[in-house]
Amino acid sequence: MPLARIDLRKGKTAAYRQQVSQVVYDAMLSVGVPSNDRFQVIQEHDADGLVYDPDYLGIRRTDDFICIQITWNEGRSLEQKKALYSAIANGLHDAVGVRREDVFVNLVEVKRENWSFGNGEAQYAS
Template sequence: MPLIRFDLIEGRSDEELATLLDAAHEAMLEAFKVPAGDRYQLVYQHKPAAVRIEDTGLGIERTQNVLIVSITTRPRTREEKVAFNQLLVEKLEQRCGIASSDVMINYVTNSDEDWSFGHGEAQFLTGKL
C-alpha cells in the first residue's frame, strides 16, 4: 500500500525505469512485508535545470543520477524504515548503478482514513483491506 514517488532527472530509458521500479518494489516487500500485488509507484522526470538537491552540509556529492524517493504510507516502525532505506540503496546500486549518495528518501505518514483504492471507499476502514 505504500505509494512511492520517484523524482529524477529525465533521460533514463524505459528499461532503466522498469529496473528501478522493480528494485524499489523488492525492497518494499522485504522491509514492509506487504503483499506482492501491493504496488503503487509513480515516476516524475524533470529537466536538469529544474532539480536542485544539495547536501545540507553533510558533504554528500550528487550526480545526474540523483533520485528523490517519497513514500506515502500508513505508520511504519523505525526498524522498517531503516531496513527499507538500506535495502533500497543496495538494490539501486546493484541493479541500476545509482550510488547511495544520489538517493534521498523521505516519508509522509498518514492513517487508514486517508486511503481510498477506488469507488470512493476507505477500504481500510470498511474492512476490505
C-alpha cells in the first residue's frame, strides 16, 4: 500500500533515477510491503525547488540530498521503521554513491481505508 515520493536535484540520469527507485522498493519489501505493491513518484527540482537545511541536527548535507516520503498503512514497529531507514540510506550509498547524510526519509501513516487502487473502490476497507 505504500506510495513513495522521491524528490531530488535536477540533472540525474534515467539510470540513476531507476536505481533510486529500485533501492526504495527493495527496502520497503524488506520490512514487509507486499510484492508488486510499487507506486512511486519521482520528481526532479531546480536548486530553488528543493529546499533543505545543510546542517540540521549536525548532519552535513550536500546538493545530492534526496527527500523520500512514504505514505503507508499504520501499524509497523519502531524496529521495522529503523530497518527501513537503514536499508534506504545504505542501499542508495551502495547503488548510486549517495552519502547517507544526504538521505532524508519521512513516513506518513494512514488507515487502510484511505486507499483506492482503481475502479473507485476502497479495496482494503473492511
